Amino acid sequence: MLKKILIILFPYILLAQNNPFQFFDLDFWNYNAGITLNFGDSYDDFTYMENRMDLNFFKGNFTGWLQYEYSDPPELGFPIKDLRKYRLEYGSGPWSLKLGDIYEVWGRGLVLAQLDDQGIDFDNSSRGYLLNYTLENISVTQMSGRTKNAQLGSDLRYPEFEFTHDMDATNIEFDVYPFNFGLSFLQSNELHQLKPFGMMDTVDVNHRLHGGYISWFGSIADIFVEYVDKQSKLRTYDTNFSGDEVESLSPLKKGSGIYLNTNLYLGMWSLFFEYKRYSFDRLSPVDTDYIINNYGNRIDYQVMPILFREQNHSFLGRAAHQTNANDERGIQFELSGGLPNGFQTVTQFSHLSRNDTWTSISPIEWKNNSVGGFMPANSLNALPYKEFYTEINGYLMDNKLYFKTAYGQNKEINKINRFFNGSAETIKENWAYTDSIWYGDSWFYLDSQIVSIDSLSYDIETKLYQKSKSFTLPIELTYTLNNGYSVGLSYAYQQRYKKNVKKGNAGGFYNYSDSSWVLNDLDEPSTYIEQTTSNYPNETPFQINRMVSLSMGKASKWAITLNYDWTNVQEIVTLDPNYNPLEALIYGDIEYFKGNRDKNSPPSFTQNKWVSMEFSYNLSSTQRISFLYGSIQGGLVCSNGICRILQPFNDGLKLSYSAIF
Amino acid sequence: MQLALIIAQDQLSIGKIPNLDLKLLSGKKTTVYKLLESGPLLMDFWATWCKPCKQVMKHLNNFHNEYKDQGFQVLMVNQDTPRSLGKVKSYINSKNYDFFVSIDPNQQIAKKLNGQIMPNLILINQDGSIQWRHQGYMPGEEKEIKEQIQALLSVHNKN
Numbered sequence: 001m002l003k004k005i006l007i008i009l010f011p012y013i014l015l016a017q018n019n020p021f022q023f024f025d026l027d028f029w030n031y032n033a034g035i036t037l038n039f040g041d042s043y044d045d046f047t048y049m050e051n052r053m054d055l056n057f058f059k060g061n062f063t064g065w066l067q068y069e070y071s072d073p074p075e076l077g078f079p080i081k082d083l084r085k086y087r088l089e090y091g092s093g094p095w096s097l098k099l100g101d102i103y104e105v106w107g108r109g110l111v112l113a114q115l116d117d118q119g120i121d122f123d124n125s126s127r128g129y130l131l132n133y134t135l136e137n138i139s140v141t142q143m144s145g146r147t148k149n150a151q152l153g154s155d156l157r158y159p160e161f162e163f164t165h166d167m168d169a170t171n172i173e174f175d176v177y178p179f180n181f182g183l184s185f186l187q188s189n190e191l192h193q194l195k196p197f198g199m200m201d202t203v204d205v206n207h208r209l210h211g212g213y214i215s216w217f218g219s220i221a222d223i224f225v226e227y228v229d230k231q232s233k234l235r236t237y238d239t240n241f242s243g244d245e246v247e248s249l250s251p252l253k254k255g256s257g258i259y260l261n262t263n264l265y266l267g268m269w270s271l272f273f274e275y276k277r278y279s280f281d282r283l284s285p286v287d288t289d290y291i292i293n294n295y296g297n298r299i300d301y302q303v304m305p306i307l308f309r310e311q312n313h314s315f316l317g318r319a320a321h322q323t324n325a326n327d328e329r330g331i332q333f334e335l336s337g338g339l340p341n342g343f344q345t346v347t348q349f350s351h352l353s354r355n356d357t358w359t360s361i362s363p364i365e366w367k368n369n370s371v372g373g374f375m376p377a378n379s380l381n382a383l384p385y386k387e388f389y390t391e392i393n394g395y396l397m398d399n400k401l402y403f404k405t406a407y408g409q410n411k412e413i414n415k416i417n418r419f420f421n422g423s424a425e426t427i428k429e430n431w432a433y434t435d436s437i438w439y440g441d442s443w444f445y446l447d448s449q450i451v452s453i454d455s456l457s458y459d460i461e462t463k464l465y466q467k468s469k470s471f472t473l474p475i476e477l478t479y480t481l482n483n484g485y486s487v488g489l490s491y492a493y494q495q496r497y498k499k500n501v502k503k504g505n506a507g508g509f510y511n512y513s514d515s516s517w518v519l520n521d522l523d524e525p526s527t528y529i530e531q532t533t534s535n536y537p538n539e540t541p542f543q544i545n546r547m548v549s550l551s552m553g554k555a556s557k558w559a560i561t562l563n564y565d566w567t568n569v570q571e572i573v574t575l576d577p578n579y580n581p582l583e584a585l586i587y588g589d590i591e592y593f594k595g596n597r598d599k600n601s602p603p604s605f606t607q608n609k610w611v612s613m614e615f616s617y618n619l620s621s622t623q624r625i626s627f628l629y630g631s632i633q634g635g636l637v638c639s640n641g642i643c644r645i646l647q648p649f650n651d652g653l654k655l656s657y658s659a660i661f
Numbered sequence: 662m663q664l665a666l667i668i669a670q671d672q673l674s675i676g677k678i679p680n681l682d683l684k685l686l687s688g689k690k691t692t693v694y695k696l697l698e699s700g701p702l703l704m705d706f707w708a709t710w711c712k713p714c715k716q717v718m719k720h721l722n723n724f725h726n727e728y729k730d731q732g733f734q735v736l737m738v739n740q741d742t743p744r745s746l747g748k749v750k751s752y753i754n755s756k757n758y759d760f761f762v763s764i765d766p767n768q769q770i771a772k773k774l775n776g777q778i779m780p781n782l783i784l785i786n787q788d789g790s791i792q793w794r795h796q797g798y799m800p801g802e803e804k805e806i807k808e809q810i811q812a813l814l815s816v817h818n819k820n
Contacts, residue, residue, distance in 0.1 A: 215688065222688075480801050
C-alpha cells in the first residue's frame with residue numbers, strides 16, 4: 001500500500017523541492033477529502049462495517065486520487081483493509097496521462113462503460129494507464145489495464161467467481177458541432193472462472209469489439225446511434241517441437257448490438273424514444289440462467305442502456321425486470337411536459353422481448369426462430385416484458401405542498417420450462433398371432449407378426465412457464481412550513497401476481513422413440529388441461545404490499561422518518577426473530593411494556609411487517625450522521641437492470657456518517 | 662494529525678476547485694474555469710432517479726435566473742449512467758430549466774470533488790476557491806442556499 005501511495009505522491013514531492021518541508025504543509029495542497037462510514041448490526045447477526053476515505057490532490061498539472069477502504073465485512077463483497085483505488089493524472093497542452101484505476105465511458109457503453117456501483121458490488125475499472133491526445137476537434141484515447149470483477153454464486157454476500165480481463169482499447173472522437181462521431185476498438189483476454197474459488201477450472205477467452213457512434217444535436221430534436229460488433233475466440237496453448245508454448249485461437253461466438261435514442265422537443269414537452277437490439281449470445285430460456293457456464297458473450301465492460309424505467313420507489317424497484325444484455329430487443333417511449341398550474345407529468349411505455357421465439361423440441365432440445373422485423377415480439381415464447389408508468393407532480397398551496405402521485409404496471413413472462421405447439425405422429429402396430437397350440441385348457445401363442453401399421457397424426461400442445469404482473473400506486477406529500485419545518489407522508493400500494501402456468505394436451509413426458517411429447521390421454525388426444533397456480537407460498541393468489549412513511553424535519557438540521565412496510569405473503573418466508581420496543585410502540589402493545597411478552601417469540605400480528613425509524617442530523621453543512629433502528633424487508637433489489645437478493649435486516653441498528661472536507 | 666484536526670472543525674476552508682473538463686448536454690465542451698470567467702458558480706450533482714435532487718433543482722434554476730445579471734451561474738452535473746443517460750435532456754427540456762447541465766456518466770467529476778452523495782452543492786468563487794458545500798436537501802433549505810449565494814455575491818460585487 002505504501003508503495004502505491006508514494007507513486008501517487010511522487011510528483012508532488014518534486015513540485016515541493018524548493019522547500020521540501022512545504023510538502024507537509026496543508027497550505028501547499030489543493031485537496032479535498034470525503035469520508036463515509038457505515039455500520040450495521042442486526043439481531044440475527046447480520047453485521048457489516050464499511051468505511052471509505054477518498055483523498056483528491058491537485059497541484060500544477062497533476063491530479064491524484066487515493067481511496068482507502070476498511071470494510072470487514074462489507075454489506076456485500078469481500079472484506080478489504082487496504083488502498084482500494086488510486087490514480088495519478090497529468091495534463092499538459094493536448095496531452096493527458098492517467099496511471100492507476102481508470103474509469104472511461106465511450107458513447108452509451110456498448111463497447112466500454114466503466115462504473116463503480118457499490119450498491120450491487122459492481123466495479124469494472126481497469127488498473128493500468130490511459131493516454132489521451134485532444135486537439136481542437138479530435139480526441140484520441142488509448143488505454144490498457146487489468147480488471148477483476150467478482151460474481152456472486154450461491155452465497156448472497158460473498159462472491160464465488162472472478163473474471164479477470166486484460167484489456168487494450170482505443171477510441172477516436174471527432175467533434176464537428178452539431179455532430180459528434182466516435183470509433184472504438186476494445187480487445188480483452190479474459191480468464192473466466194468456471195467453478196467457485198479454490199477449485200481452479202478456467203477458460204481463456206479473447207474478446208474483440210469494434211464500435212462506432214454518431215450524435216446530432218438540434219434545437220427541436222437530437223439523435224444518437226451506436227453500433228458494436230463483437231466476436232470471441234477460445235484461447236488454447238500448444239507446445240511446438242521446440243518446446244515453446246504457442247497460442248491458438250478458435251472461433252467461439254459472434255454478436256452485435258445497436259442502440260438508438262432520439263428526443264423531440266416542442267415547447268415544454270419532450271418525447272423521448274429509445275430502441276435497442278442486443279444479440280451477443282442467443283441462449284435457450286433454460287440455459288440463460290447459467291451465467292458462469294456461458295462465456296464468450298457480452299463482457300463486463302459493456303454497460304448498455306436497459307430501456308425500462310429506473311424506478312426510485314422501492315416497490316417499483318422490487319417488481320422491475322432483470323435485463324438480458326446478451327439477447328434482448330425493445331423500445332421505450334416517454335412523454336414528459338408541463339401542465340397548467342406548474343404541474344409536471346411523465347408517461348412512459350416500454351416493450352422488450354428476446355430476439356427469438358423458442359420451442360422445446362424435447363426436454364433437452366430447444367429450437368429458435370428469429371423474430372421478424374425490428375420490433376419486440378408479443379409471443380409468450382419470446383419472453384416479452386411490458387411496462388407502463390405515469391406520474392403527475394407539482395406544488396399546491398402557494399408552493400408549500402409538494403405532491404407526487406403515480407401509477408406503474410408491468411407484466412412479463414419470466415421463464416419458460418417447456419413450450420411446444422405443433423403436430424406429432426405416432427405409429428401403431430397391429431399384431432396377429434400366427435401359431436398356437438391347445439395345451440390343457442388354454443391356448444398358448446407361439447408366434448405373432450405385424451399385420452398392419454396405423455399412422456396417427458394429431459396436434460400437440462405442452463407449455464409450462466412462469467408469468468408475473470404487478471401494479472403499484474405510490475403517493476407522496478410534503479408540506480413545508482414557514483419556520484423551516486416540513487412534514488411528509490408517503491403511501492404506496494402494490495399488487496403482485498406470480499403464476500406457474502401449465503397447459504396443453506400433453507405433459508412433461510417425452511417419448512424418444514416417437515420423438516414426441518406424450519399425450520395426457522393416449523386414447524383421447526383432445527384432453528386438454530390448463531392449470532394456473534400461484535408461485536407464492538400456501539397458494540396465496542397474489543401478494544399485496546403496503547408501505548407508509550411519515551417524516552418530519554427541520555431544514556439544514558435534522559429529519560426523522562418512520563417506515564412501515566407490510567405484506568400479506570413473503571416470497572421467501574422469514575420469521576421475525578425478535579420483538580423490539582419500536583414494533584410494540586407502533587402496534588400499541590401495552591403488554592410488551594408491562595413485560596408480558598416473550599421478546600424472542602414475537603406475536604403473530606408482528607409477522608410480515610417491518611418497522612424502522614431513521615434519524616439523521618446535519619452536524620454541519622458537510623457532515624451528516626444518521627441512525628436507523630428496526631427491521632427492513634429483504635428480497636429482490638434491482639438497480640440499473642441488475643438485481644440481487646438482499647438479506648432481511650431484523651431488529652438492528654444502522655449507523656452512517658458522511659463528511660466532505 | 663492535521664487531517665484529524667480538520668475533521669474536528671465544523672466549517673473548513675475547502676480549497677480550490679481543479680479545472681475540470683465538462684461535456685455539456687448541448688453537445689458542446691467547456692471547463693469549470695471557463696464558466697467561472699463570468700462570475701461565481703454553484704455546482705450540484707444530480708440524477709434522474711434522485712428525488713431530493715429534483716426538488717432542489719427548481720430552486721437552483723430560480724437562483725440561476727435571479728442572479729445571472731451579476732455573473733452568477735448554476736451548473737448541474739448529471740450522474741446517470743449510460744443505462745439511462747438518454748432521458749436527461751428530455752427531462753431538462755420538459756422542466757424548461759435554464760442552468761447549465763453537464764454529463765458525468767462514469768462519475769469522475771463527482772469522485773474528484775467527493776460528490777457521490779446527492780444532491781451535493783458546491784459554491785465556487787470566481788477565483789476557483791470553494792466557499793461553501795452542502796450535502797443532501799430537505800425542504801426549506803433553499804433559504805440557506807440563497808443566503809450563501811447572496812453572501813458570496815455581495816463580496817464578489819464589492820471586488
